[in-house]
Amino acid sequence: MKGLTRRNVLQLGATGAAGVVLGAPAFLRAQSQPVVMLGIWPFTGPFADVGPLLDRGVQLAIEEWGGQVLEKPIKYITRDSETKPGAATRRVEEAIDSEGVQYVIGPWSSGVALAVTEVAKRRKALHYFSGGTEELAGKRCHRYGFQWAVSPYTAMHVVMDKFMELNPQAKRWYLFVSDYAFGWSVEKYIKVAGQKYHIDFVGTDRVLLGTREWSGFVAKAAAAKPDVLCLLNAGQDVIISIREAHNFGLAPQVPVVIGWGVGVEDFVQLDPKNRENLWVGTNAYYTVDTPVAKKYAETYQQKFGVPPGYAPNAAYAMTRLVLRGIEKAKSTAPADVAQALEGWETVDWPGKLRINPNTHQTERDYFFLRCKPEAKMQHAYDFADIIAVGATPLMPTEFNECKDIGTL
Amino acid sequence: MEIEHEETDAFMNVALLATALLNGVVTGMIYALLGIGLSLVLGLLNIPNFAHGVLYALGAYFLISMAQAWLGFWGSMLLAPFGVAALGGLIEYAGVRRLYGVHPDYILLLTFGLALVLTEVIVLIWGPVGITVLPPPILAGGVDLGVTFYPKYRLALMVVTLVLVLATWLFIEKTKYGAIIRAGIEDRDMVNALGINIRRVFTVTFATGAGLAGLAGALVAPVRGLLPTMGIEILPFAFVVVVVGGLGSLPGAILGGLLVGVVQSLMTAMWAPGADIVVFAAMALVLLLQPQGLLGKR
Numbered sequence: 001m002k003g004l005t006r007r008n009v010l011q012l013g014a015t016g017a018a019g020v021v022l023g024a025p026a027f028l029r030a031q032s033q034p035v036v037m038l039g040i041w042p043f044t045g046p047f048a049d050v051g052p053l054l055d056r057g058v059q060l061a062i063e064e065w066g067g068q069v070l071e072k073p074i075k076y077i078t079r080d081s082e083t084k085p086g087a088a089t090r091r092v093e094e095a096i097d098s099e100g101v102q103y104v105i106g107p108w109s110s111g112v113a114l115a116v117t118e119v120a121k122r123r124k125a126l127h128y129f130s131g132g133t134e135e136l137a138g139k140r141c142h143r144y145g146f147q148w149a150v151s152p153y154t155a156m157h158v159v160m161d162k163f164m165e166l167n168p169q170a171k172r173w174y175l176f177v178s179d180y181a182f183g184w185s186v187e188k189y190i191k192v193a194g195q196k197y198h199i200d201f202v203g204t205d206r207v208l209l210g211t212r213e214w215s216g217f218v219a220k221a222a223a224a225k226p227d228v229l230c231l232l233n234a235g236q237d238v239i240i241s242i243r244e245a246h247n248f249g250l251a252p253q254v255p256v257v258i259g260w261g262v263g264v265e266d267f268v269q270l271d272p273k274n275r276e277n278l279w280v281g282t283n284a285y286y287t288v289d290t291p292v293a294k295k296y297a298e299t300y301q302q303k304f305g306v307p308p309g310y311a312p313n314a315a316y317a318m319t320r321l322v323l324r325g326i327e328k329a330k331s332t333a334p335a336d337v338a339q340a341l342e343g344w345e346t347v348d349w350p351g352k353l354r355i356n357p358n359t360h361q362t363e364r365d366y367f368f369l370r371c372k373p374e375a376k377m378q379h380a381y382d383f384a385d386i387i388a389v390g391a392t393p394l395m396p397t398e399f400n401e402c403k404d405i406g407t408l
Numbered sequence: 409m410e411i412e413h414e415e416t417d418a419f420m421n422v423a424l425l426a427t428a429l430l431n432g433v434v435t436g437m438i439y440a441l442l443g444i445g446l447s448l449v450l451g452l453l454n455i456p457n458f459a460h461g462v463l464y465a466l467g468a469y470f471l472i473s474m475a476q477a478w479l480g481f482w483g484s485m486l487l488a489p490f491g492v493a494a495l496g497g498l499i500e501y502a503g504v505r506r507l508y509g510v511h512p513d514y515i516l517l518l519t520f521g522l523a524l525v526l527t528e529v530i531v532l533i534w535g536p537v538g539i540t541v542l543p544p545p546i547l548a549g550g551v552d553l554g555v556t557f558y559p560k561y562r563l564a565l566m567v568v569t570l571v572l573v574l575a576t577w578l579f580i581e582k583t584k585y586g587a588i589i590r591a592g593i594e595d596r597d598m599v600n601a602l603g604i605n606i607r608r609v610f611t612v613t614f615a616t617g618a619g620l621a622g623l624a625g626a627l628v629a630p631v632r633g634l635l636p637t638m639g640i641e642i643l644p645f646a647f648v649v650v651v652v653g654g655l656g657s658l659p660g661a662i663l664g665g666l667l668v669g670v671v672q673s674l675m676t677a678m679w680a681p682g683a684d685i686v687v688f689a690a691m692a693l694v695l696l697l698q699p700q701g702l703l704g705k706r
Contacts, residue, residue: 016543048536048636048637049537049538049635050538051634052536179681188656205680206680206681208680208681208684210641211680212632212638212641212642213431213435213632213672213673213676213683215427215431215562215631215673216424216427216428216431216673216676216677216680217676217680219424219427219428219431219556219677220424220677222557223423223424223543236538236633238634239538239540239633240632240633243540243632244634247543247550247559247561247562247631248558248559249550249557249559250559251422265537268537269537269538269539269540269633271540271542273542276541304609312619341628
């Protein structure tokens with residue numbers, strides 16, 4: 001205490017008082033300043049039925065966190081993507097400007113996501129997306145963009161390998177492909193995966209999303225006499241094309257393989273007869289037997305009366321990873337969280353996963369389901385068995401166009 | 409081997425063409441049913457009924473609810489259109505009628521608003537996800553027509569819609585009430601001056617148009633399934649049918665429906681991305697060359 005004069009004490013006191021007066025509001029402001037997350041979901045347009053389900057997934061994850069992270073409240077807002085790149089990017093920009101959005105989750109369509117991720121990159125908001133396009137963790141990769149869905153390369157190999165193991169004679173495949181980024185990616189990789197089995201792709205119809213008249217395509221497919229009708233389409237297009245395949249007598253004699261399906265949300269829309277000889281590759285299914293997945297499926301089913309499908313699962317899992325990333329980074333700054341996520345190996349939904357630091361691809365399991373005949377269903381939602389699970393083969397570097405992910 | 413391959417290709421092309429034509433006729437007849445209802449209302453009341461699409465959707469949803477509740481498929485198919493017709497009559501009586509004295513834009517806005525509200529009501533009652541309706545067992549599966557294999561339900565649909573369209577045409581052209589409706593389309597003031605209760609004619613016409621939309625929706629349910637937005641999606645095509653066929657013209661609606669259906673289906677087989685584009689391009693062409701439509705008079 002020697003040397004501490006009355007003047008020193010007064011100075012210290014004055015500095016402390018000033019700190020309290022000036023610093024406390026800033027400190028309190030920082031405490032109460034919310035972490036703003038945007039769910040950019042399709043509430044209208046071709047995927048309007050999926051938007052509310054995606055929204056549920058985010059809300060459940062935030063509820064698990066008690067509505068706050070790092071002692072800051074989480075402010076979750078939504079905007080309608082309309083499944084239109086223009087509308088979605090405009091609304092994301094507006095939400096960043098008016099609400100201070102730091103984290104963007106969604107949308108649902110790959111084509112729209114590729115536009116949204118450019119906004120996220122420019123505005124330095126962390127963007128997590130789940131979809132079939134290879135470009136988000138490929139040609140259009142950036143430090144703020146993350147892909148939750150399995151790479152289409154891995155997914156199509158899981159589907160093809162298991163299906164051909166069980167049906168080695170099924171060499172003639174006919175493809176219905178959604179004519180946008182998602183469809184192009186999965187089409188490319190189902191054809192790559194089929195090379196090993198000398199698959200003859202006897203026909204490919206690229207069809208606009210939202211097409212309601214599928215009879216002409218089904219008739220074309222039937223005329224080609226395929227061993228497999230493989231659907232690489234999305235939304236209602238999947239449901240209508242399956243119905244028509246049955247109406248035209250193509251299915252169930254010919255198996256229908258959905259390469260990249262949503263599972264529960266599709267199954268509930270189909271009559272059990274339409275699910276005969278139906279095989280589905282998917283990023284999520286509610287019977288996945290890991291602690292996080294089981295707990296979530298129970299909570300979701302208790303709350304909404306039905307098990308969660310791919311959409312609410314993806315939204316839930318992406319939100320969890322963002323929130324856990326914030327905790328890992330001990331910061332709510334998107335740049336810090338992006339760094340914390342890069343290269344992270346952890347266990348979450350659906351189980352063990354790794355976030356590739358070079359591409360931001362989440363490397364995790366993909367599932368292949370076989371639908372059950374109605375007589376073997378033990379309850380109303382006992383739609384299918386998981387017959388294959390795989391996180392490999394990972395996309396070889398020669399296919400991945402993310403050569404330099406850039407800077408923060 | 410080469411000749412055999414060429415023969416197979418030729419057979420495939422004939423089969424595809426036959427299927428595309430059949431599909432076109434089925435879709436066209438559904439469009440015709442929708443177009444007739446829309447054309448009647450548009451012709452008589454001078455209002456484009458933007459709720460016509462959602463009334464089509466309600467026909468399908470009424471069918472599924474009635475079938476599940478107590479009536480079965482056939483009973484529901486008979487009653488569902490009457491339910492939609494009653495709703496249509498109510499819409500005219502309680503809403504549209506009150507706006508006859510003001511600018512037609514108000515009626516347009518009312519029907520547009522109703523379309524949005526009723527679509528949300530569908531979501532609230534039946535949920536946002538699609539519903540599958542299977543054809544009755546007797547019409548399940550398909551038949552071999554020689555050139556192509558075709559679903560039985562679609563063939564039955566073709567016959568039923570043909571009968572319905574003819575019956576509607578007979579009702580409009582050959583009955584006294586049909587004559588009043590036609591006269592109302594030509595000159596409603598004159599009909600009123602003759603002592604006919606034109607307001608009642610308006611209500612019945614609106615209900616008939618709604619009933620036809622509901623019938624189209626119910627019939628198409630086993631083919632396309634149910635989705636809350638199904639009405640919004642089909643409405644532009646119903647308008648195209650009316651524009652191409654001619655305002656207020658029943659034969660025009662039938663011709664327009666068939667043309668739109670067949671062109672759309674053939675384009676799907678040849679170049680799918682152009683299937684919808686060509687329909688709207690055809691409408692633009694008709695508007696340029698014959699603004700009153702192919703069989704319209706005004």
